[in-house]
Amino acid sequence: MGIQERKQREQEELRAKILDAAREMFASEGYDAVTMRKIAEKIEYSPTAIYLHFRDKETLIRELCNHDFLELAKKFQAMGGSIEDPLERLAAAGQAYFEFGVEHPHHYRLMFMIKSPAKPEDFSCMRGNPEEDAYAFLLDAVNDCISAGLFRPEIADAELVAQTCWAAIHGVVSLHIAKGDDEWVEWRPLEKRFSVMMEAVVRGLMRTPDGDGG
Amino acid sequence: MGIQERKQREQEELRAKILDAAREMFASEGYDAVTMRKIAEKIEYSPTAIYLHFRDKETLIRELCNHDFLELAKKFQAMGGSIEDPLERLAAAGQAYFEFGVEHPHHYRLMFMIKSPAKPEDFSCMRGNPEEDAYAFLLDAVNDCISAGLFRPEIADAELVAQTCWAAIHGVVSLHIAKGDDEWVEWRPLEKRFSVMMEAVVRGLMRTPDGDGG
C-alpha cells in the first residue's frame, strides 16, 4: 500500500504549501491581502485546488492562527514556566503576551480583535492545560498570587482578575495595533505604556504597595 | 436665487438620507453588511447616485463615525464636565467611555479597533478642546489629578497616564466586543470586569490607597 502513503504524503505537502503561501502573505499584509487567487498563483495551482484542502478562506486563515494560539502558550511557558514567584510569573506572562502582539500584529488582530465564529472544539490544544492554553497559564499565576495572599482580600475571584489583567495588556497592544500611528494622539513610547500599565494594575491589585522601588 | 437654495437643500436632504440609511445598517450589522447597492435600494436611488455625495464607501462610513467622536466627547462632557474632583471626573470619563463602547459596538469597532488612514485634519471638531475632543477631556482630568498631588510622584507624565487609562478601559471594551461570546473563557459579568479594572488602575496610580472602602 505504498501508493496510498505516497498520495497522502503528496496531499499533505500541497496542504503545507498552501499554508506556507498564505502565512507569508497574511503575516506581512493581513487578512484582506490574502486572496485565494493569489495563493493559487503562488503555489502554481488553480484557486479551486485550495478548496480540496480547506473548506473556505476563513478556515484556512483560522488554521494559521490556531497554530499561533499554541505558539503563544509555548511562549508563556518558555518565558515564565519555570518562575516560582507567582507575581513574577504573572509579569512574565504579560511580557510574553505583549511581545507576541507587537511581533505578530496581523495574527494578533485575528486572534483577539475580531469576532470569530470559532468554537472551542475547533482547537487542537488542550483547554485548561497551562502548557497549551495561555489563558490557563495566566489563570494559574493569578490563582497562585491569591493563594500566596499577595492580593487584597476583596480580590479573590481568579477568573475575574485574570480577565482584568488580560484586558489591561490587551488594551495596550490592541490600541497600538489599531491606532499606533494615529496623529491625533502624542503617543508615548510603546514599551513605557506597557510597563506603566503592568505596574499600575499589579499595584492596584496588591495588598501592600511594594516598597522595593521597581 | 431661491432655486439655487432649493437645489442645495435637496442635495443636503439626499445626503442626509444616504447617511441615515447607512447609519441604520451599520449600527446594527457593521461595516461589511453595509453595501452601496443596499443603501441605494433603501433610498430608492441608483448606487452611483451615492458617489455624487461621497467619494467612496470608506468616506461615507467614516463620516458616520467622525460624528460619533463628537458624540463621545459630548457624553464625556455631560457625565463628567461639571465634576470638580479630578479623580471622580476621571472615573466619570471611564464610565462614559465604557457605556459608549457597549452601546455602539460597531461604531466603537471602526473608531478604535481598526487601522484607519484618517488624518486629524479630516475631523471637524477642535483638537485639544475638552468639549469636543474626548482625549483632551481625559488628559485634562489626568493633569488635574497630578496637580492635586493624587498620584505617586513618579507618575508625572499626563500623556502617558492618559494613554494608560484609555488602554485599560479600551481593553475591557474591545475584548468584550471581539471575544465577548467566546466560549473558551468563562467570562465574568462585563460590568464587574469594568469596575475591577477601573479600581485597580486608579489605585495603582494613586499615592495612598483610599481607605474609604469603595
Added chain:
DNA sequence: TCACCCAACTTAACACTGTTAAGTTAATGG
C-alpha cells in the same frame, strides 16, 4: 496488457463587492 474508473485537478461560471465611464433626462437660464 488494456480498458475502465476514480480521484485530483482545472475551466468556467455565479453572485457578490466597490467603483467608474458613458448615456439619458429633465429643469434652468438666456
Added chain:
DNA sequence: CCATTAACTTAACAGTGTTAAGTTGGGTGA
C-alpha cells in the same frame, strides 16, 4: 423655445469567495 448643464441611471469593469461541471492521468481489476 432652445441649448446647456447638473443630476441621475445604465452598463460595465475589475475584483472577491465559491461551486458545478468537465478534463485528465495514473492505479487497478480482468
